Amino acid sequence: MLSNRLYRALFAAQVVSLLGTGLATVALGLLAYDLTGAGAGAVLGGLLAIKMVANIVVAPVAASLTARMDRRTLLVALDAVRAAVVCVLPWVDAVWQVVALVAVLQVASAAFTPTFQAVIPAVLPDQRDYTRALSLSRLAYDLEALLSPVLAAALLTVVGFSWLFVGTAVGFIGSAALVLTTRLPRPDPVPRRLTAGLTAYLRTPVLRAQVGLNLAAASAGALVLVDTVVIVQVRLGRPVTSVAIALAAFGAGSMATALGLPRLLDREPPRRVMLTAAGTLPVLLLTAPVLITSWPSLLALWVLIGAMYSAVLTPVGRLIRDTSGDLPALFAAQFALSHAGWLVTYLLVAALPVTVAALVLAGVAGLGVGFGVHTWKHEDLFTIMLTKT
DSSP: OSSHHHHHHHHHHHHHHHHHHHHHHHHHHHHHHHHHGGHHHHHHHHHHHHHHHHOOOOOOOHHTTTTTTTTTHHHHHHHHHHHHHHGGGGGGSSSHHHHHHHHHHHHHHHHHHHHHHHHHHHHHHHHHHHHHHHHHHHHHHHHHHHHHHHHHHHHHTTTHHHHHHHHHHHHHHHHHHHHHHHOOOOOOOOOOOTTHHHHHHHSSSHHHHHHHHHHHHHHHHHHHHHHHEEEIIIIIIOOHHHHHHHHHHHHHHHHHHHHHHHHHHHOOHHHHHHHHHHHHHHHHHHHHHHHHHHHHHHHHHHHHHHHHOOOOOHHHHHHHHTSSSSSSHHHHHHHHHHHHHHHHHHHHHSSHHHHHHHHHHHHHHHHHHHOOOOOOHHHHHHHHHHHOO
């Protein structure tokens, strides 16, 4: 699919945008510490809450309000807004200013991501190419999580943290420039109701099942992303570099699955792959209290969780495309509902000790898997045709 010039430009735009976002994540943490010192954790927690609320509320609304807009114009405008916001961040001197600017940034991102996701299936009409594009997108997210902190650390050896925001702006501007080189498909001219995407999503059994599977993936992911630093430094007494190594193990498992998933989905139906992976996550969470007590077993557990996490989330775009519905609205619904699951699981992890959190999240993940299995009783039409072929 990289031989497709249009997709190649869009994928490059995604990569540079993700690198910019990764730099902003590091820079915001340092800015919060610079403004509040020991209160940086509370500030970052508030910024994370803003991000989740924006993703849950804004995505479906934006999908409705922008239904008639040219997609290229919309994506470029949102990148421009994001670039402008991060250019202002180095000049702030109060927490409320950071909160206000990050709110604008997250609103723009919540509108940008579903719109971008909805463009790709129109650009790659072949099912096999689109499946591989989903895996490549997952790989880009995982590489961003690994490479952005390394790039930020390298830059911080020669410049102050404020310059990381400049790097973020360059990423967003580069994304906008690459999108400008494309001619994207025209959007559906029919106006949407605000709840049209959510209604269509929840009325489709295959997609409604994803609410449960998203919750299972978020349960495992929240334990890794929130409690890794506690497990590594407090429980195991290892240095801060080991935190990065543990998170890299999670990313490596996710990347390995992303690379192998296209061939697996050529042979196996998405339902079997996704339900098997989702069903494994509660088991892994149940074993977590035992396996997090040693460094090698923690790394192995994080690799396995990353692999199952990727297997659950990567094929979702393919299922949405197979419905042949209003893609921007459906992708916005998936974006909002998946982040609702993240919000719930983040709050649970933050409120509970590590061992208790792992067991509670195992129960939450199990409920999600049970809902998914009950709701997704039959294969989608594409799977039936593939099996017959």
